Amino acid sequence: MRRGPVRVAGGLILAAALAAAAAGCNSASSTDSSGTSDKCGLKIAFFGALTGSAANLGVNIEQGAELAIIKYNEEHADCKVEVAKFDSQGTPDNAPALARQLVTDDKVIGVVGPAFSGESVAANPIFEEAGIPLITPSATRPSLSTEKWKVFHRAVANDDAQGPAAALYIKDGLKSQKVFIVDDQTAYGAGLADTVKATLGSLVVGTDKVQADGQQTDFSATVTKIVSSGAESLFYGGYYQNAGLIRKQLTAAGWTGTMVSGDGVKDPGFLTSAGKEAAEGSVMTCPCAPATEAKGSFAADYKAQWNIDPGTYSDVAYDAAGIFLKGIDEGNTTPEKMNEFLGEVTFEGIANTYSFTETGELDPSKLIVWTFKVSSGDIVPDVKAPTS
Amino acid sequence: MHFHSLFQNFGELTVTGLAQGAIYALFALGYTMVYGVLRLINFAHSEVFMVGTFAAVLTWGLFGLDQDSATPSVGAVLLLLLAGFLAAALAAGIMALIVEMVAYRPLRRRNAPPLVFLITAIGASTVISEAVGIGTHRNVSSVPPLIRPSTVVQIGNTSVTNIQILIVGLALVMMVVLDLFIGKTRLGRGVRAVAQDPDSAALMGVNKNRVISLVFLTGGLMAGIAAVMYLLKIGGTRYDAGFHLGIKAFTAAVLGGIGNLRGALLGGLALGLAENYGSGLFGTQWRDVVAFVLLVVILLFRPTGILGESMGRARA
Amino acid sequence: MIDQKTAMPRRTWRNRNGNGSPFRGRWARLPRSARWASLLGVALLAYLLPYVGSIPGIGPQIVTEGIDWPSALFNISYFVLLALGLNVVVGYAGLLDLGYVGFFAVGAYSVALFTSPDSILNTGWSWLAAVPVAIALTLVSGVILGWPTLRLRGDYLAIVTLGFAEIIRNTANGAEFMRGDRGFGGIPHPPGSLGDNSPIFGVRDATPYYWLGLTIIVVVIIGVRNLEHSRVGRSWLAIREDQEAAEMMGVRTVKYKLWAFAIGAAIGGFGGVMFAGEQGFLNSATFQLLFSILVLAGVVMGGSGNIPGAILGGALVSYVPDRLRGVEIAGTDAFQFRMLIFGFMIIVVMVFRPQGLLPSRRRAAELADRAKEATA
DSSP, X not given: OOOHHHHHHHHHHHHHHHHHHHHHTOOOOOOOOOOSSTTTTOEEEEEEXXXXXXXXXXXXXXXXXXXXXXXXHHHTTTSOXXXXXXXXTTOGGGHHHHHHHHHHOTTEEEEEXXXXXXXXXXXXXXXXXXXXXXXXXXXXXXXGGGSOOTTEEESSOOHHHHHHHHHHIIIIISOOSOEEEEEOSSHHHHXXXXXXXXXXXXXXXXXXXXXXXXXXXXXXXXXXXXXHHXXXXXEEESOHHHHHHHHHHHHHTXXXXXXXXXXXXXXXXXXXXXXXXXXXXXXXXXXXXXXGXXXXXHHHHHHHXXXXXXXXXXXXXXXXXXXXXXXXXXXXXXXXXXXXXXXXXXXXOSSOEEOBXXXXXXXXXXXXXXXXXXXXXXXXXXXXOOOO | OOHHHHHHTHHHHHHHHHHHHHHHHHHHHHHHHHHHHHOOOOTTHXXXXXXXXXXXXXXXHHTTOOTTSOOOOHHHHHHHHHHHHHHHHHHHHHHHHHHIXXXXXXXXXXXXXXXXXHHHHHHHHHHHHHHHHHXXXXXXXXXXXXXXXXXXXXXXXXXXXXHXXXXXXXXXXXXXXXXXXXXXXXXXXXXXXXXXXXXXXXXXXXOHHHHHHHHHHHHHHHHHHHHHHHHHHHSEEOTXXXXXXXXXXXXXXXXXXXXXXXXXXXXXXXXXXXXXXXXXXXXXXXXXXHHHHHHHHHHHHSTTOSSOSOTTSSOO | OOOHHHHHHHHHHHHHHTOOOHHHHHHHHSOHXXXXXXXXXXXXXXXXXXXXXXXXXXXXXXXXXXXOHHHHHHHHHHHHHHHHHHIIIIIITOOOOSOTHHHHHHHHHHHHHHHOTTSSSOOOOOHHXXXXXXXXXXXXXXXXXXXXXXXXXXXXXXXXXXXXHHHHHHHHHHOGGGTTTTOBOOOOOOOOBOTTSOBSSOSSOOHHHHHHHHHHHHHHHHHHHHXXXXXXXXXXXXXXXXXXXXXXXXXOHHHHHHHHHHHHHHHHHHHHHHHHHHHSOBOGGGOXXXXXXHHHHHHHHHHTTOHHHHHHHHHHHHHHHHHHTTOEETTXXXXXXXXXXXXXXXXXXXXXXXXOSSOOHHHHHHHHHHHHHHHO
């Protein structure tokens, strides 16, 4: 019974087979596109979540940016620009490896993203060292612009603008005297909730922290606290899935106050998660304009291309890609030139007019924050909110 | 620490904690029974539960109901609930059997060590939850408002709703039924015999494989019932709903004494209460920490859980 | 290394079971120098892996497409390190640890707390200065976890270790000084600079980090191998096989179990230290329970109790999902199916090779015996 060699060989063969199975489906995608002009074959990268539980937010952004590139290519059929997608799943641990992969591609002229703040902190140092300019259409953590990254640009208002807007809406719009604040302990959710809390001051009657999406579904203790505090409104800092469950469980417990939250909840997924009846009347702030406010045929084009309505930040991503495309048109075909271009550009987009400050923030006079409301089972624009 | 918050909401936290604990308890039965018979952590049991939740959501969908539907009439609700419980229990039961046959039986035939079972179960669990996750785009699937929560009993500032009574009541009934089944019936005697000594049981003419299938099936059925209770309480489900809840349910099983049916009930309720009191006292972010600290402390003083292991012993 | 005293009984044991492998026999009969030379060759090849892509034909099949290849290699290196550490706890001492990621977290967070400008400690040490402290802290945390839980039997230990990992993760998430999801930025990279004053460990190229990881792995392998064949290793084995019998034979089970825990923890800590140094940023999102479970799956899949097995398993656990990124299956990126494919892979491997891909001799023989018993 000489099973020895079989055993060792079997193990190695099985291991090799597994590796081969993984490698076998090698898509032979050689990126040999040495066009005649150095303007041609350049790439604009998207960096953010396309799969995983934050995929909805990432896909909105990617589709917006890709739409801009598709339209550009229709007009420049002889000299196309490609889109390169980097799916980070929204987690920082994947971000450095992906960013390194991105910067090895010398056709990439700019990045739309990173979509979230956490992955930005992990990936941006690599973009900075490689000198690849980036425009994030959605990472709203204020501290990103104080890291002295020369390549960093933000096309939306940060949480220092959104938080006070939400707080003012609660104080002046809803006229709540008792506000409860909950966050999901994510950098985004907790950061936003802290700004809201600071602005509301003594109106806050209680706070609680829950786990992030997917980690907790039973919010009975939080619901109990909110109900017994007698709060008239709740600010929730977090994302749409948990927001929906919390809203639903609050309604089930008989709480009739208003739930206010940030851009992370402004997603149709909130309506699914909460059910339209419970979601009715909920308010979201967003440093973005309604898609219907976008100039031109953006909303219709988007729907025609992707068979879905534009989502949060689709329009800003469209503009971010548009800025890079304008840069290419003006002959900025290296990342260095593109970055200089971003420093000076004033770009009339569909959602806003963009120009960037020294630190890469959007020009303060261009900041916009809107509030949205769930009305008749739909998220509709409410008012353009003051930010201070 | 928020002693004020804890005292003010003590009643409410108790009631909601018991409801959550009842779900843990039914969920934990699957872990505890399989462990009692096979000495193995059935890691895939969490996905059995998750499949149950989706079976109920799909069944209600077949009746044309989604999260935005109006609450149906009382008769219809009873029918829908029954259909939901049946669908979830069946789907979960079948899922448990499939896991047993695909992942465990081939290993049992080779007499593989327990660790290998655990890893296979992890693989099975990953496959099931990822398949559902990809199919549902990892979104929440929400349930129709079958039961409007209404206060049935009011004690001081504590209100007890119809859903909470249904959950705790049904869990207790199921526990009693199962206890009688294991303790008093012929089949149950077979289960106990195998739990006590598989080899002697086989010599006495007990069909070991049939008993094992029965144990998986029963655990699955209970998980299915827990799944519907979960939907009524939480309002929705997701591809990973089983994972975190499963860890808690397993914790509950160990807390009460794994392999012990009454231990599962006790452990589940204790865990539900501890989590809620902890959330009230320290804030909800410390809920899981409270649960696991409780586990560690109990195991330090009673290394086999509160009631000890005992499915194979005289009493079930 | 392997003295005659320990080598001899193993040979007779193998012969008695009639289960000797000619390959292993030939390996053992090779002169020591030849064995060392071939091991050195393997190590050298491992160091050259970042350049495997330039081999025509097979090279492009090996390298990852959607993710930077040196980064993928670095990922493999810390997974392998964790697998080696967990192999000590699970494979040698037979203590089922479901929360091994906790030690990885302790190592990484210790570095972050002592070095990051975001830390409240505000010590601002260099990476190198933080390493010994971090390793010491993981060692201590291994003992802290081990001490009260050693009374517990197998599966109870599993759930308690899982609980400890969750406590650590929740604390990282919830405690103010751990900064939760906001995380620690600006963690310094390992020291050293090249001729032109550019740092060896930059941010763009992960190759030096991989080499660092590989070097640590080599040191750990040598250390663990020596332990395995020492009194400590034999005591672990005795404990794994039969704790009561071991105790009766005079093995101080508590002491050696603690050893296993502490050594396993320290190796896991090394993984964390490397991870923090490479990423430069650390937050609580990394330390999910799934991480521990993946490493455990790697160890058992590769061959629990065998160093080459643990290495292979750890590498597969990291490599397969990374390799699937950027590969198209039926028009969609296979990356989103990676965990599904991975789950199937685990089931297939475990059902067809319950002893693991590269089992230890002893383990394979045991399993063969058990299988015979089952059919009898």
